Amino acid sequence: MSLVNEFERPIIIAGPCSAETEEQVMETAMQLKAGGKTSMFRAGIWKPRTRPNSFEGIGEVGLNWLVNAGKASGLKTTTEVANAKHVELALKAGVDTLWIGARTTVNPFTVQEIADALEGSNIPVLIKNPVNPDLQLWLGAFERFEKAGLNDLTAIHRGFSVYNHVKYRNVPSWEIPIALKEKRPNTPVICDPSHITGNRTLLHEVSQKALDLNFEGLMLEVHPDPDNAWSDAAQQVTPQGLNEILDTLILRSHEVSSDVASLINVVRTKVGDLDDRIFDLLSERMKLSEEVGRLKRENNITILQQEHWRHIINHRLDTSGEHHLTRKFVRKLMDAIHQESIRHQTAVMNPQGKKGDE
Ligand code: PEP
Ligand code: MN
Numbered sequence: 001m002s003l004v005n006e007f008e009r010p011i012i013i014a015g016p017c018s019a020e021t022e023e024q025v026m027e028t029a030m031q032l033k034a035g036g037k038t039s040m041f042r043a044g045i046w047k048p049r050t051r052p053n054s055f056e057g058i059g060e061v062g063l064n065w066l067v068n069a070g071k072a073s074g075l076k077t078t079t080e081v082a083n084a085k086h087v088e089l090a091l092k093a094g095v096d097t098l099w100i101g102a103r104t105t106v107n108p109f110t111v112q113e114i115a116d117a118l119e120g121s122n123i124p125v126l127i128k129n130p131v132n133p134d135l136q137l138w139l140g141a142f143e144r145f146e147k148a149g150l151n152d153l154t155a156i157h158r159g160f161s162v163y164n165h166v167k168y169r170n171v172p173s174w175e176i177p178i179a180l181k182e183k184r185p186n187t188p189v190i191c192d193p194s195h196i197t198g199n200r201t202l203l204h205e206v207s208q209k210a211l212d213l214n215f216e217g218l219m220l221e222v223h224p225d226p227d228n229a230w231s232d233a234a235q236q237v238t239p240q241g242l243n244e245i246l247d248t249l250i251l252r253s254h255e256v257s258s259d260v261a262s263l264i265n266v267v268r269t270k271v272g273d274l275d276d277r278i279f280d281l282l283s284e285r286m287k288l289s290e291e292v293g294r295l296k297r298e299n300n301i302t303i304l305q306q307e308h309w310r311h312i313i314n315h316r317l318d319t320s321g322e323h324h325l326t327r328k329f330v331r332k333l334m335d336a337i338h339q340e341s342i343r344h345q346t347a348v349m350n351p352q353g354k355k356g357d358e
Pocket of ligand 2: 017018221231232
């Protein structure tokens with residue numbers, strides 16, 4: 001059984017971004033224990049910071065603070081390891097669980113180095129998604145640990161790096177952890193709203209979304225004095241703040257009773273019928289595209305008529321509100337339809353050439 005499966009859902013991993021002082025580590029762990037909702041205590045010992053000259057972690061000395069705080073509170077402990085030396089020191093100190101940071105998952109050499117260093121131990125490992133939205137890299141990290149004989153693996157979704165996003169520090173792109181669940185249905189997935197939001201005011205909303213998507217738990221950064229934290233101050237909350245968030249989250253069941261299931265099924269059937277119609281219409285639409293393609297071929301004109309396309313897309317975007325659809329969705333949908341239409345027209349205009357499938 002995996003470590004996270006020992007805990008009641010949702011599993012809460014909480015603790016400071018960084019271990020700063022022995023007192024801060026102990027105080028946070030004891031307050032979290034007293035709060036009664038935390039399963040595992042986190043503290044970063046080595047901090048991968050984007051820019052130099054910021055606090056890069058207290059280092060080795062903090063390992064004993066973490067392990068002692070774990071013993072005193074009875075909470076399992078976890079810290080980030082980013083190279084073989086970290087692994088050796090963390091294992092020697094007796095940390096219960098290790099996590100792989102987003103800047104490590106991105107690098108197969110480092111993941112392999114850590115997996116090799118862990119070979120023969122059966123310590124649970126939490127694997128954060130890579131900083132870039134690449135499902136394959138994330139899956140690859142799981143495979144490297146499995147090949148080294150580590151089977152107690154959990155995913156942590158901490159969002160993906162983008163340039164100057166208006167809302168998030170790291171965009172959640174929920175479709176990626178959902179795709180990971182599809183590929184690895186038995187791997188627990190925990191959400192890290194602290195690093196997704198970068199901002200404590202958004203923690204509740206992102207945590208609720210993760211629970212509604214049936215994530216197994218949450219990793220949240222907690223500090224006794226968040227505004228004066230040495231790293232990630234804006235996203236940390238006090239132990240009391242954590243409980244306020246957790247107390248107001250709604251836990252929905254993923255089990256569906258049979259009468260609710262039949263109510264849902266009635267609506268699902270209607271949805272299925274509508275989807276059938278949408279696909280019939282799309283297929284009819286592509287036949288019309290082919291007709292247009294034939295006319296273009298006969299008159300020797302290009303497939304792409306920029307002005308016409310701009311007119312179509314603008315009209316759809318301008319009327320997205322009337323259909324209660326976001327502009328982003330309309331843009332994606334219209335781009336996909338347009339690409340498919342071009343493919344159909346290309347096949348008609350160049351029948352001897354490759355049909356193309358993109
Ligand atoms: C952290 O958990 O403090 C951390 C550095 O996370 P990430 O690897 O997600 O940036
Ligand atoms: Mn942090």
